[in-house]
Amino acid sequence: MKLMHSPSSPYARKAYACALALGFESRVELLPTNPHVSPPELLALNPLSKIPCLITDDGEAVFDSRVIVEYLDSLGGAVKLFPAEPKARFAALKLQAIADGIMDAAVGRRMEIGRPTEEAREAVKARCKAAVGRALDVLEGMTLPQDLTVGTIAVACALGYLTLRFSDEPWREGHPNLTKWFASFGLHPCIASTKPKA
Ligand SMILES: N[C@@H](CCC(=O)N[C@@H](CS)C(=O)NCC(=O)O)C(=O)O
Incomplete structure (x- = not known):
């Protein structure tokens, strides 16, 4: 998976910190992205031109951060970010x-x-x-x-x-x-x- 990301974005940090908490460090590659210049590679995936935007192993775009963390949690990892109870x-x-x-x-x-x-x-x-x-x-x-x-x-x-x-x-x-x-x-x-x- 690839995560379009910027270290100063709190939403992107949330998504990446959740990936790390789940133990997905080696599964998620960070793609530094500046959404404010509307790069074509981001627009092709997220019409809103916002980060974070996750590209799944199937090439699907997943955004925004709430959807990304729920997607990551659904893959099953070291912790349960959305408790069942x-x-x-x-x-x-x-x-x-x-x-x-x-x-x-x-x-x-x-x-x-x-x-x-x-x-x-x-x-x-x-x-x-x-x-x-x-x-x-x-x-x-x-x-x-x-x-x-x-x-x-x-x-x-x-x-x-x-x-x-x-x-x-x-x-x-x-x-x-x-x-x-x-x-x-x-x-x-x-x-x-x-x-x-x-
Ligand atoms: N609700 C979105 C907010 C994402 C967001 O606003 N990201 C900012 C970076 S901190 C952005 O991409 N801004 C670019 C813009 O608004 O054009 C989420 O949770 O992912």
Whole structure:
């Protein structure tokens, strides 16, 4: 399999970290891809020109990150990223939804940085910032498990993105439980080895 990927994309990191958690390191080759220049090889597979995009061994394109991780999990690996038991499954899916929401808001805000400031854009950025803040507060109040699921991996990738792109707004402040959880969850090899570089 091949994964169209960029190390700074939290969605791509989530997909690759899940592949590593499943033990698929030797089965997934990373294809560095910049989606913002709409490369023809990406457009041929994903009309939305977004990464991550997985190319299966059969040559099929699988996107977006949620679909990719479910596809990878369906192949059977070292862990079960989508627990079978309903309560645990929906807990993991809910965590993934919160984490993806943080990524959506933070990536959206990041894309606005450097563009001409207009009142409307400032409002969008403020709305995204508030959404991230609320989501962090919700995560702070939860007891996050240390086991590898699609939810915990997604949360770690979202927090990693905030650390990378919004270092001047340290998310750890006011979130001691989340800070502690992230410090130990970050020791999982699939998280430690995919940490994005500034
Ligand atoms: N919901 C998608 C979001 C993917 C996404 O927005 N990826 C960004 C990179 S971080 C991208 O490809 N952006 C290019 C664009 O929007 O044109 C997923 O989970 O895969």
